[in-house]
Amino acid sequence: MALFVVHRYRGDEDNDLEDHSQVLLRQLKERVRARQQQKQQQDDHMPAESGPDNEMPDLDLEKEAKQKSKKRKQTEESPFIEGQRKRKKKLSTEGGEGVEEKNDDLSPRRNKTSGKESKTPQGRTDGGEGSEIKLASQLEHDGSAGEKEDGSEAGANEIHGEKEEMLKSPPDPKETPPPPNTIVLGDWVWKAAQKKKVEPLLPRWLAEPKLVQRRIKENVVPLQDVPVIHPKLRKKLQANGIESLFPVQAEVIPAILESGFLAGRGGYQPSDICVSAPTGSGKTLAFVIPVVQALLDRVVCRVRALAVLPTKELAQQVTKVFNIYTDGTGLKVVQLTGQKSFAKEQESLAEETLMGFRSLADIVVATPGRLVDHLQQSPQFSLKELRFLIIDEADRMIDNMHQDWLRQVVAAAHSAVEEGSSTPQLFRRAEQGPLTAARAGCPHVPLQKLLFSATLTRNPEKLQPLGLYRPRLFTPISSEEKATETTKKYALPEGLSQYYVPCNLRWKPLFLLHFLLRLKFSRVLCFTNSRDTSHRLFLLLRAFGGVNVAEFSSRLNPRQRKLTLKEFEQGKIQLLISTDATARGIDIGGVKCVISYDAPQFIRTYIHRVGRTARAGKAGLAFTMVLKQQERKFLKMLREAGLPELEQQLVKNTSLQPLLPQYEEALADLQKIMKEERAEKRS
The missing domain is CATH 3.40.50.300 (P-loop containing nucleotide triphosphate hydrolases)
Known part of the structure; x- marks a missing residue:
């Protein structure tokens, strides 16, 4: 394999060099072809005996070689050419690579990168190795070798035809030449690699979600087919004109209710729930019904459900739905959105008694900014027994973590000891983790996160700050779609x-x-x-x-x-x-x-x-x-x-x-x- 060195020159343009090189090579090719034709004619018409006439071609070649040698010496006398030759010699010595001139290694790519235009008359090349006499002798050598090997003119023409194709064919625009000032080993052959789409490596819960039917009218589920719903709530649903549930509601409500209050199925901590469903598919009712049902049997009023929403209008809407289904149950819903004064909101959260503060709220609906204000300035606002953390419009809440509200909520929920008291709470909260004998020895209230959005992100990096525990994803699919397409499409x-x-x-x-x-x-x-x-x-x-x-x-x-x-x-x-x-x-x-x-x-x-x-x-x-x-x-x-x-x-x-x-x-x-x-x- 031939070794090529890409040399550096100063003050010259690549495009001009390429034009001059093409002109030179074309002239050399024509001379070689004319010489071969002349030799062929002489072989056909002259006798085989040796004589003075048979030696004329050799004399002509010798004379022409002397003239070219003289031109070469004149070119070498130029100090600019001499400086270029020295730089080429120095570069080849530093690279440890010899310059090997071979006709089989000629290519448009080498001609473009191996030299620059010199300040010599047109038809000459720079440097000793790239001179006209050297290239001519190489072409002649290849032509004679082809005749000897094939025994006919077809062999020589085939070789010169390949050389002509290599020298004249323009480079493929799709090809990318090697960067300048680099060393290329062997012939430069580049093939466009087909770009393969890289599939993301997702966690299993994102790659294999629970599929929910997207078409609502054809897949409604009657209330009697969802027996986990409490009779009181079933009557309220029917009183509001709801006789059947949408597909999302029929799947998500049982999934939340099976977690129980203190522990999930089999005594394990319940999994967090993520729901990505189209707008208008009933996501609000999908978390209101199970949260209200889980708190129906509560004895002491404590903040056990917190719903965080991005806007005041959306918080008002969710509060309205909660009030409808908590009416007559004794559960109290409080809204923290800044529509009332800060002092009035504090009064609605808790009241002060001889034994300390007594909570007046079971369910709190808040916007992030107002929520952080109460966590920092309202000592009576406690989340130590928080059971459900609901994040609606979760994608927007993830993008706008206002005042780092999520970290403060989790920190407030895991503070297990009352201030000023050395006695731990009976139902203290433990950090998320696997079930062990020590953890099972004392009951604790788990914190379950419920995420809902029509455009929930599938980026694990964005979901990581939420600290989800063994999450389950519910996403819609149409009957004509494949299961593998659900994670790529919006609903x-x-x-x-x-x-x-x-x-x-x-x-x-x-x-x-x-x-x-x-x-x-x-x-x-x-x-x-x-x-x-x-x-x-x-x-x-x-x-x-x-x-x-x-x-x-x-x-x-x-x-x-x-x-x-x-x-x-x-x-x-x-x-x-x-x-x-x-x-x-x-x-x-x-x-x-x-x-x-x-x-x-x-x-x-x-x-x-x-x-x-x-x-x-x-x-x-x-x-x-x-x-x-x-x-x-x-x-x-x-x-x-x-x-x-x-x-x-x-x-x-x-x-x-x-x-x-x-x-x-x-x-x-x-x-x-x-x-x-x-x-x-x-x-």
């Missing part, structure tokens, strides 16, 4: 129809008005990416007229938000413009259509937006307005998430023309209103 509501609307930025409000006025859409929930965009769109549509529109954002106080949602559910508001604050978990009844005025930037945002409609197995529409420059990225995002391809909904310009004059007037009014608002802020 969407069953009756959802999705479309995207190509549009331009200037006329985007006209597209929205077209849906409301021409297509007569009602109870439409419209999402924007910012609070300012939501407010400007609200003012523009109100100035246009003909649409009963309202906005829902942080500009409104909690009372105004609650009133706005109530009016929207009653059908008094046709269009509700909102930021993504309402996209998380809030169950707004009667939403028939969701329009994303601004295309979502993340797939989870899209999942939660369209999940506000088509809930509980009902039908719903979802439209996303996409600018031309956003279309490719948006569709790629959905495709990579494994979602079905969206249909394109085109709106003709002729449908928008009648709205244009009134739209221009509304824009003028919007400018005046914005100026007035800015003036009010300055004053």
Whole structure:
């Protein structure tokens, strides 16, 4: 195998060198071919005897060799060429590799990397080893060797044909040449390796989840088929018009109830539960029913269930459901979201007696920030007997660990000794671990985590801070899907129809008005990416007229938000413009259509937006307005998430023309209103 050394040169360009080398090699090839033809003709026409005429070709070759040798000496007289030769010799000596010139080792890759253009006339090469006379002799040697070996002209032509193909064929654009200033051993042969998709190595509980049917209508389970539900709660469910459970509820409720209160099945600590199910599939009821049933027989009031949610509106909704199913049971539910003063929330948690503080709450529903405030500033707020920790919208809670609330909750739950007392509690809490004789000797209250989300992450690194103990994952699957595909896809509501609307930025409000006025859409929930965009769109549509529109954002106080949602559910508001604050978990009844005025930037945002409609197995529409420059990225995002391809909904310009004059007037009014608002802020 030949050894090649890649030499360094200064001040010259690779492209020019490659052009000069190609010209030189082409000339040499033509000379060799002409010489072979001349020799062949002489062999055919001249007699075999030796004579003065037969020696003429040798004399011509000798004369030509002398001329080339003279040119070579003239080239060597250049100090620049001499300096290059010295550098080449030094580099080859340092690398410990000899330069071996062989015709079989010539390739376009070597010609590109083995030298640079010199300041000599065209048709010459740099250095002794790369000179014209050397290359010519090599080509001649290969040609004569081929004739001797094959005994015919075909052998020589075949060899020279291969050389010509090697010298003239351009490099494959897919090939990547070796980096400069490196040593290459042997011929440079590169083959594009096929990229193989690397499958993630997941823990067993993520790789093999418990599968739940995604289609709701075809897989509802009657209440009598779930005997683990307490008769009191069954009556309450029927009183609220619930005669059957959704597939997620029918699987998750028994899984939580089988853990018992002090220990799980067989005396072991109960496993943590993770549920990833589509929006509107009944996840809230899936944890409310088992938690309430587990606490029905409690004697002393203590905080034994804590539900943490990302927004105040979602916390209010969960509190409302808890109050429905704890009514008449003696269990007390307290909400910590900042809607009341801090002192009033402290009073609702506990009261002071002669024996110390007495808890007034069995179930606490809180947002992370307010929860941390009470853990740090409310000594009467104790989590030492906490049994259930419920994390709803778990993916968002994982991404936003506000004030490290989870670590503080776990620390407060595992403080087993009362302050100022040397006597341990009867049901002290032990750290998570395997069941041993020492642990079984004294009963303890386990802390079980219940995670729920429509877009629960499958990344073990993100789930690791939660400290899950032998978790079990419940995830949906359709009858036509394979079990191996469930961990790669997000779940969407069953009756959802999705479309995207190509549009331009200037006329985007006209597209929205077209849906409301021409297509007569009602109870439409419209999402924007910012609070300012939501407010400007609200003012523009109100100035246009003909649409009963309202906005829902942080500009409104909690009372105004609650009133706005109530009016929207009653059908008094046709269009509700909102930021993504309402996209998380809030169950707004009667939403028939969701329009994303601004295309979502993340797939989870899209999942939660369209999940506000088509809930509980009902039908719903979802439209996303996409600018031309956003279309490719948006569709790629959905495709990579494994979602079905969206249909394109085109709106003709002729449908928008009648709205244009009134739209221009509304824009003028919007400018005046914005100026007035800015003036009010300055004053």
